[in-house]
Amino acid sequence: MRFDNLLDSVGGTPLVGLPRLSPSPDVRVWAKLEDRNPTGSIKDRAALKMVEQAEKDGLLRPGCTILEPTSGNTGISLAMAAKLKGYRIVCVMPENTSVERKQLLGMWGAEIVSSPAAGGSNEAVRVAKRLAEEHPDWVMLYQYGNPANALAHYEGTAPEIHADLPSITHFVAGLGTTGTLMGVSRYFREHKPDVRIVAAEPRYGELVYGLRNLDEGFVPELYDASLIDSRFSVGPRDAVRRVRELLELEGLFAGISTGAILHAALGQAAKAVKAGERADIAFVVCDGGWKYLSTGAYEGTVDEAEDRLEGQLWA
Amino acid sequence: MAIEVRIPTILRTYTDGAKSVTGSGATLAELIDDLEANHPGIKDRLIDGEDLRRFVNVYVNDEDVRFTGGLGTSLGDGDQVVVLPAVAGG
Numbered sequence: 001m002r003f004d005n006l007l008d009s010v011g012g013t014p015l016v017g018l019p020r021l022s023p024s025p026d027v028r029v030w031a032k033l034e035d036r037n038p039t040g041s042i043k044d045r046a047a048l049k050m051v052e053q054a055e056k057d058g059l060l061r062p063g064c065t066i067l068e069p070t071s072g073n074t075g076i077s078l079a080m081a082a083k084l085k086g087y088r089i090v091c092v093m094p095e096n097t098s099v100e101r102k103q104l105l106g107m108w109g110a111e112i113v114s115s116p117a118a119g120g121s122n123e124a125v126r127v128a129k130r131l132a133e134e135h136p137d138w139v140m141l142y143q144y145g146n147p148a149n150a151l152a153h154y155e156g157t158a159p160e161i162h163a164d165l166p167s168i169t170h171f172v173a174g175l176g177t178t179g180t181l182m183g184v185s186r187y188f189r190e191h192k193p194d195v196r197i198v199a200a201e202p203r204y205g206e207l208v209y210g211l212r213n214l215d216e217g218f219v220p221e222l223y224d225a226s227l228i229d230s231r232f233s234v235g236p237r238d239a240v241r242r243v244r245e246l247l248e249l250e251g252l253f254a255g256i257s258t259g260a261i262l263h264a265a266l267g268q269a270a271k272a273v274k275a276g277e278r279a280d281i282a283f284v285v286c287d288g289g290w291k292y293l294s295t296g297a298y299e300g301t302v303d304e305a306e307d308r309l310e311g312q313l314w315a
Numbered sequence: 316m317a318i319e320v321r322i323p324t325i326l327r328t329y330t331d332g333a334k335s336v337t338g339s340g341a342t343l344a345e346l347i348d349d350l351e352a353n354h355p356g357i358k359d360r361l362i363d364g365e366d367l368r369r370f371v372n373v374y375v376n377d378e379d380v381r382f383t384g385g386l387g388t389s390l391g392d393g394d395q396v397v398v399l400p401a402v403a404g405g
Contacts, residue, residue: 206323210324216370216400217400219369219370233377
């Protein structure tokens with residue numbers, strides 16, 4: 001496949017069957033390999049779409065500074081696009097993210113502002129909003145509320161899966177900004193409304209939920225609960241267990257959040273088997289495991305890995 | 316009927332610091348009433364009018380109750396209930 005430049009190659013990722021993890025020939029699980037994007041994560045889709053839309057709207061002009069709260073992948077994707085398009089970029093990132101994410105952001109030329117570990121991404125959002133007020137000329141693309149984030153999946157991810165797997169019955173993805181689920185769900189609600197949309201939400205250690213009060217909670221502006229059919233909370237233990245199974249049984253080396261998504265996907269598979277129904281379950285491999293080697297998730301026992309992930313933003 | 320309820324840090328002022336408490340009820344609404352009887356004040360932090368508060372997520376055996384019948388979600392012996400504040404991902 002040939003492209004004129006790297007940005008043109010975003011999307012068009014493979015969908016691969018997982019015959020060993022699928023419970024039966026009638027209930028099959030399929031992995032959408034989003035780690036095959038230019039910077040190695042699904043966020044390339046949203047980042048590129050948000051930048052293009054902001055350019056179209058006249059918000060982003062040559063020499064502009066982009067600002068974004070991110071736990072890593074969106075920042076890395078934006079930094080790559082910013083480098084190629086000549087923008088400066090400042091990322092606000094919680095300090096309890098893996099060291100590889102910071103290294104990669106730096107490599108692509110992003111400036112990093114650290115936000116406190118307690119409160120996780122909520123704090124990154126808060127700090128970014130404050131910076132945006134202090135620097136009115138900076139352009140915050142704001143992945144949590146930018147419709148272009150969901151649009152990237154409505155126009156890209158969803159039709160790609162539909163074309164490759166017309167018999168799809170379930171779509172399972174991670175719930176962070178909610179962009180992937182919102183965009184893909186909108187597409188299937190229009191084109192194949194019987195597809196069940198399942199969200200897997202990472203459950204972190206207590207530190208991340210250590211808000212000062214409940215009213216500081218956060219629901220992304222993009223989120224529309226009516227576009228989701230079920231939502232599961234998956235802790236680090238199940239995520240690590242599944243991500244290791246994926247490697248062991250199918251040879252796929254994925255990031256920890258993908259383990260959480262696979263866990264929810266296999267839950268749906270088990271349900272279909274029990275109900276005696278056929279199912280084709282597509283789930284998202286958000287990124288590869290490379291960025292998480294330092295977390296210790298892939299070494300030692302599952303107990304040890306679970307302990308090491310305590311307090312980290314692993315998804 | 317014993318149901319384990321995991322309490323987030325921010326609500327432990329109502330449970331004398333306990334990370335997890337035991338309650339009973341055939342539905343989530345009944346469970347929350349039962350919690351209120353033993354931990355006065357907690358109900359108001361979870362519920363606003365007839366519904367869960369916007370930034371409160373409740374999971375029964377890891378599934379978000381907003382997709383399983385909300386406060387009417389039925390509960391059984393041995394179920395695990397987790398209460399968490401809504402936080403950002405991404």
